[in-house]
Amino acid sequence: MKILVIGPSWVGDMMMSQSLYRTLLSLHPGAEIDVMAPDWCRPLLSRMPEVNRALSMPLGHGALALAERRRLGLGLKTQGYRQAIVLPNSFKSALVPFFAGIARRTGWRGEMRYGLLNDLRVLDKTAFPLMVQRYVALAYDKADIQSAGDLPQPLLWPRLDVRQDEIQAARKTFSLSAERPAIGFCPGAEFGPAKRWPHYHYAALAQTLIARGYHIILFGSAKDRAMGDEISAMLPATAREYCRNLAGQTALGQAVALLAGCQAVVSNDSGLMHIAAALERPLVALYGPSSPDFTPPLAQHAKVIRLISGYQRIRKGDDEQGYHQSLIDIHPDRVIAELETLLPMGKGS
The missing domain is CATH 3.40.50.2000 (Glycogen Phosphorylase B;)
Structure with missing residues (x-):
């Protein structure tokens, strides 16, 4: 199983996202998890053994760059991804998986993403008080996880490998x-x-x-x-x-x-x-x-x-x-x- 994750753009958020990758691998042994993120993330992603490949996201925070996102998405069409998980809440962050035609596109509702995401979750912030809980919940079917209390415990926390x-x-x-x-x-x-x-x-x-x-x-x-x-x-x-x-x-x-x-x-x-x-x-x-x-x-x-x-x-x-x-x-x-x-x-x- 191949999974594409659209990763966060901040150091702390990127670190917490590793809990999602660890959880995905525990649920789907042998899965290939690719993470699309800014190039500066590579030193972190390369030390996360759960990540198969770090894919470059060359566009900055404010850039919609619709044509470039379409080009990036079309370039992924042949990669065989069965699911995409979008961690940022912005509209533009959901465009690449949509253009890539990935069958299941998962994420929190965020910024007007109806249609771009077809496995859309509505966030109750009181039900998932921690950011890491919100990330990990996306690894599961939404019918199974209604609150942080439904998540298996303990959560798999981030762990970087350094030789x-x-x-x-x-x-x-x-x-x-x-x-x-x-x-x-x-x-x-x-x-x-x-x-x-x-x-x-x-x-x-x-x-x-x-x-x-x-x-x-x-x-x-x-x-x-x-x-x-x-x-x-x-x-x-x-x-x-x-x-x-x-x-x-x-x-x-x-x-x-x-x-x-x-x-x-x-x-x-x-x-x-x-x-x-x-x-x-x-x-x-x-x-x-x-x-x-x-x-x-x-x-x-x-x-x-x-x-x-x-x-x-x-x-x-x-x-x-x-x-x-x-x-x-x-x-x-x-x-x-x-x-x-x-x-x-x-x-x-």
């Missing part, structure tokens, strides 16, 4: 010493400063961990580089050599390999947080206005710290630097206490 030689190669590329165990920090957040733990808290935490014998690696995109520099600049000169800012310097595949080699990870609510969870790294996830009630880290060894409840659609907090008060109020000592429950924290551990 030890990949970790070693990435460490060598960036000249990272193995003398000290590494702890990764992911201080960025795509949706603005309100989702970021303050840089001065990260710096204080880094100083404590360095004094205990750890090396700190800062991860993120080029947009997070300045914040990483601020964290490093706040450290005493003697500690600065044990804090490496790699934000904007790593390709996604290298970041995945380096995170896999970390003893633990401290992260804002971000795509890298979901990657760390899928790598089964001990993880402390820091939440402010965004809510772990919808997209929590899916891992046994993850601790969530959040001081408020409910979801708030905020991109910039009231603080001068845009931080949200609920994240300012999470003090480094609290993070240290959670880390101590996840791994030995003695000096030189």
